[in-house]
Amino acid sequence: MSRRTIAVVSGGLRQPSSTRLLADRLAEATAGSLRERGFEARVQVVELREHAHDLTNTLLTGFASADLQRAIDTVVQADGVIAVTPIFSGSYSGLFKNFFDALEAGSLAGMPMLIGATAGTARHTLALEHAVRPLFAYLHSVVVPTSVFGATEDFGASSGQQVPGDVPPLQVRVARAAGELAELVAARSPHSVVDPFADPTSFTDLLAGA
Template identity: 55%
Template sequence: MKLVVVSAGLSVPSSTRLLGDRLAAAVSGRTPAEVEVVELRDLAVEIAHNFTNGFPGRKLSAAQQAVTEADGLIVVTPVFSASYSGLFKSFFDVLEQDALAGKPVLIAATGGTARHSLVLEHALRPLFAYLHAVVVPTGVYAASEDWGAEGLDGRIERAAGELAALMSGLGSARPAQDDLAVVPFAEQLAALRPAG
């Protein structure tokens, strides 16, 4: 099987690419897959030219083919102005209209603060639903404070299991009962009160 990671990170190293790599490793650990990474920053000029002349360059054409032929996709974007990056959106704008129809997709994003975590639900999920992809139930958002913190690994594993199950044709993966512990909101608020 072929798993393609589309990363819209702009810096080197990039937390966006790091999240994509961690997700890909988790999926590959559950189902054998050849992983290919598409770095959109390397395609920015060709994407812009595709908009103006209607033809993809050689690298962009190869990236489009990889995405179209993939058995599963992991798409990761940094958050800019409370949504996905323009480069991320532009890449999916230059794909063939039905390129993602029925394709399993895991959505993920990175940002400086947890306040942007809803970008998965208000921006990415609707975009891929419009493109007729099959988006796994669990999206993964990583804020700066999430790296090395409790919880990120569990979200990565849960989402990877869901994508691996779809890629293998097993339908949606059912998490184990203790897979995701839910902390009541009252307890979360109590933990924020100053000790006194």
């Protein structure tokens, strides 16, 4: 069975965190959807709260600590990424943005991406579309059509029978978005890490200007 790696970026600041809860639901649903397509799913979680100080230092110095670099490598070397942020003042959190600011330019280009967000009220739902989606469009990631927002009241909602015209409950959107991400990931070859020292240019070629 072929394997695909899904990196989960959780921007929650507290423990326990509704942001992490949503991220875990999305990861579980994506792994299940990949298994249905005949792929083994490996899920790796990056908790940004654990790297908050290192992120600040990296933005000031331009150099990532060993722990932060491992987290960055987890994300940029994955076959697909699930990114979930809390919404503060109508947009993603500063910690969430700092992490993606710390990545090398172009490192997420073409990356299949599922975006999600949490907040205390459903009034922040559109922050996914006017703030989070444009961020990853700028990074040239391939973001699935369905974004997933979870307000506080959504985490206890039942999936029961839906009335036509009603907004689907959280778990319905989770399943739909996970299926879209799994479809993108399954359609691509597994990510391979290129060793920059594996095929060096010879000294002769360098002298010749090759």
